[in-house]
Amino acid sequence: MEFFGYSFSKNLYWVNNKEGVVVVDDQHQRSYVLESAESVLWRLLINQIDAEAIVRQFSIIISVPEDQIMGKILSIIEGWKKKGLVERMNG
């Protein structure tokens, strides 16, 4: 699954909890509770709708103007990369 030049890492499991999306990295034996905006983005990405629709819907749901939303998305994804939840495509 590819999105914005990234893909999800292997051996991840997720669930919708009241506090947000919980992701378990089974390989590295870690779990993360995603924050509100992160949870929204996670669910949009998992549903595999196209990039444009993700940007549009994410912008509406978290009330950030469309011209600023890409920066927000990339900053979230960068945070996930640091946690090992996503990997950059092609290295």
Add this chain to the structure above:
Amino acid sequence: MANLIVSNICNANCDFCFASSFLHKKMNQITQRFMSFEEIQFYMNLLDQSGVHDVRLLGGEPTLHPNFPEIITNIRSHQKHITIFTNGVLSEKVLQTLEDITPDVCSIILNMNAKILQDQIQIREKTLIRLGNKVISGYTITNPIFTLDFLTQMIMDYSLQRVIRLGLALPILKKQNAALHPKQFPAAGHCLAEQSAITFQKGIRIEPDCGFIRCMFSENDFSILKEHNFHYVSCCSPVIDICTDGQILHCFALSEKYYEKFDQSMGILEIRKKFLERTKPWRFSGIYPECGTCSYKIRGECSGGCLSMIMSRFNPVGVSENL
């Protein structure tokens, strides 16, 4: 404490069986097997080295092991306390062995809702008559509406120990055994509170097994249970299973995911610790979406339920293995 799975065959056919992955009848690729006497001796030495003093014999049906009396003698020679989990359909040889042992040396937990045949029921009756107060009744809740009346009556009629070891039918991850659904827990909790009045009147104590959660009991039901001497515990502290094929399991419920081939370089306690580390990330959640924010869980009064149920809620991402 450690579980020795000395037999992978069983003469009962319980829908809720936690050990079904290891039962001969249900997995064609696994052949009928009993743990050899040499293997048992080896594990006994290992348990001695690890300082484990309690050994529980399980199966399948552990008493079907052809050398069952010798196993008991062997474990006793290691000064260990033995607990036997059985369906009570015992041969004369096994009955004689168990008649000679006192309850302080060996506990016998008899699965009272094992699915056995009519002629087996008669054999079990003989067991109850002859072992009497050596027997602790085990009961697994498979339906949220249940009664302990018949069990109470049996305890009185056969002078069994005035204890019921109460379990919940929990799912084996990736398998299809009959199990309670999390939505049924509150009804089962309420029913248990009602039933506890009857057992309490007869001086029978109910001891819960794993998988119980705090919110399955309303405040009112919880007070009733407390009054009736029900010691609620909610924890997931597995007693590892040592199987006939040399596999070590976290527990039966997670037998399809967390197992290790026995490694001589690690002691039993180290293997258990490794399992606990591997399962730790899942323990932050619970069987309900609300568990992560639940005050009972935050305060450590509830574990969030059976890990198998918790893990079943999760979805794999991309190339993850299906849970």
